Amino acid sequence: MSVQIDVPFTPAPSFRSYLILVTAFGMLIPTFFFAFMVFAITDGMGGALAVMAGIFVMLAFAGGIWAYLYYGTVHYLLTPTEMTWGRGVLWRQTGIVPYNRITNVDIIQGPVMRIFGISNLRIQTAGYSANQLAEIKLQGINDPEPLRAVIMDFVRSGHPVAAVTGADVAATPASGPSQAGQAADAAMLVELREIGVVLKRIEEKMQ
Template sequence: MVNWKIGEEFNPAKQLRNLYFIYFVITIIFSVLIWYIPLAFMVASWITLIISVPLLLILIFVIYWIPKFYTSISYKLDSEEVEWRRGVWFKNTGIIPYNRITNIDIAQGPISRMLSIGSLKIQTAGYSNPNQGWGNSSEITIDGVEGFEELRHIIMDRVKGKKPVGVQTFEEPIGKPEDLPERIIDELVEIKELLQKISEK
């Protein structure tokens, strides 16, 4: 059983690294070997060699890069936010306050299911995604989690204890109902004065 402690970083399960390698092998088989093997029989050996050298370099690079990328991934649950880090040469970090989280979806493909891991896709309010526009979208994904259901409950329990961002509270109207239009006019006058002060700056 995985234990997540508030304020302590945790890394994805080791199965995530295996998943990356499995995806890599599948990509090689269906994107490279299906044309490389027939081509090797049809063209001269020196052409095959020219093609093979860069392919071999790419294979070596990816085999080196996958473990490096895996070890660069870390997550942390603080008292107020979720933090993530990843990246081998270009480091990426991000922080999402619990009060911006609207929902957490679980994603698990067939290979992930065999490896007993899943991903948590954290949905936030008002996040801009270039492909989806404004609205609710997945801002970060916590990949390679063994007890993903348990982690989802831990985060959502913290979300429920936070006031949603952008929520405002309004006092009940004081006085008689017939005074309400007058109070609305007063509010509008204040807003107008405030806008004038902003435009003068």
């Protein structure tokens, strides 16, 4: 995918179909639970199967509607200093992750996701990586390598490399010591010299 800075982007269209399919099949678990309860009460396999089929159709339909709506709420944004995300149908969630907190970006692709040609990017940060947990996931990315390259380049150097990834950002000069960093080094050097003078005076008095 072509990554553009300060331009929101959404998951691949195939992610919607993936969500609908996975959500629908995920309804099998509560369906079997309700069917088992009916079978235990009525002691009849036919009634349990009929209830199971009805519940599955109802839950699969509701799950498919939710997945369809959920896809329309997911969006991501890369800026020169941080990445933001938002999603949620009933309960809206948004977040901001500065690049200086990111420690690693992993690409995750399961067998079903491979069929749909999509992957997830798992973003690990300093506060989460110790437990091998992801603070956020960029879901439904059809070409994850360029996106990961842009994010990791921000993490390493503070500006992306647009030549390979297609990121639409202005080139920045090679990083060097900032003026603030130089001032801090100079102040530290002065303090060390003063400490040296004090230690020399103490040594002279002890002799």
